[in-house]
Amino acid sequence: MTLDGVLFFPVTPFDPAGAVDAHLLAAHVQAGLAHGPGAVFAACGTGEFHALDSDEYELVVTTAVRAVAGAVPVFGGAGGALPHAVGCARRAERAGADGLLVLPPYLVSGPADGLVGYVEAVAAATGLPLVLYQRGGARFTPSAVVRLARLPSVVGFKDGLGDLDLMQRIVLAVRAEVGEDFLFFNGMPTAEQTQAAYRAIGVPLYSSAVFCFAPELSRTFHRALATGDEAGRTRLLAEFFQPLVELRDQVPGYAVSLVKAGVRLRGLEVGGVRPPLVDPSPAHVERLRRLIEVADAHG
Template sequence: MKFQGVLFFPVTPFAADGSLDEERLAQHIDSGVAAGAGGVFVACGTGEFHALTSEEIERATRVAVGTTAGRVPVLAAAGGPTPVARDQAARVARAGADGILLLPPYLVTSPQRGLVRYVEEVTAASEVPVVFYQRGTARLTTETAAEIAALPKVAGLKDGLGDIERMHRIVRAVRAVPGGADFQFFNGLPTAEMTAPAYKGVGVELYSSAVFAFAPEIALAFHRALAEDDQARIDTLLDEFYGPLVRLRDQVPGYAVALVKAGVALRGLDVGGVRAPLLDPTPEHVARLAKLIDHGLEVAGA
């Protein structure tokens, strides 16, 4: 399970009655794959994993697997309490996912050995590979990261902390062990393009792009510029689109998801609103987002 290119984290559409809208999810995923996604991570952070039932995660995974039809890898999320995460892992494997994005344990702060135990117990629930998401309550030491990376079903580590120095040490430690050269690292910060150049500098070139969900033209333009070390184009996109987007995102907690859903709707696919405890963007903020998208598309040459 190897990734390249822009990684697509689709939103989870909801119908007017609040239920999972499988038809619109299929449309959303199909358009993303057609646009050039390098992988689909369904029912994950941007897909409101926190607000989905395990049954909905399984259904969303089936939709993603059926829609992609083997064109790109499909991963789905599991996480939270160990029994719940194990059940979710078994469900998404049964639904045909190529892998699992394993989110941290719920609420508690655990010792490092407890984090290893958590990964061991969840990975035992299925045979598919796992990418472990370091964020929130899961802050790995260099030694723990290397131990988790050495587990037979762990194929990658996604970072949501933003501690570049810690991540640099982790990358170097994992790369130094047998088989470490093939291990995959991901930048999982919100609006990851803002930090992608820094992560690339420490050997982490893969990143999740929320922008790809509503403006793949912009996300792909940035990805090409990064791959080609086109610093002028990188700076222009950061200054004129991504930076203003982050300033808007930071206006309200939860906008890292809610703005993405609004962006998808602005581009022509009604995916409904967000579930509690998040809130949909205000009309003023949606209008600002619309102008940002228009300008971003112009800057990207789309």
């Protein structure tokens, strides 16, 4: 599998009654698609995977697949309790997804062998390609990633820990044992902030939550990074991404709820976030609005 460009992780809209709004989701995905993302990852972290039941999950993935209509690959999330992850894998395949992002199991932490067993069980339930997500309690060893990378369906690895030493060892081990076609992703929140460092250790792909509400800026940053425009990249970091990270760090969960607020500020009424996340305060929404003005000036 080949992926390139900015990776789009859409939010999941909720209507005033709190139900998933498939119509708004399709509009959100199609609006992002017009800006040329490399792939769409539906019902993942930014899409509040943790807050969706199984039927809602399938609705989100099905809607994204239909909205994309084959233009780019569509991945669905699969994680949490192992039976739920397996069920999501089967539902995503039924919905026509092109692959899965295997999210960490929640509440519990297991050793490397346990994580390998978890991924193997998801892989056995579906024929879809899998990208593994290292984050929270899901911390893989280089040898564990090599074992999993030898599975025909495991095609990539996404890092959300930010341990560059560990990630470098994983990249080198997989490249030596499996080859150059294996995909590596930077999955840190606001990944633009760290992507230069990840590129330096052989991780070219990253997820962009900013693409949800400022796709022109997201693409401008990606272009600056790809072409070696260091002055442009640094300017965008200083004027937009660093202030966004400072705002994001004010409240746990803002990595998702700020993005959703940004989509609302763009005029798409996607609703708020579900508990345990909270929506941004009016003062924080105003700061975000001013940052979007900065994004528009650069985009």
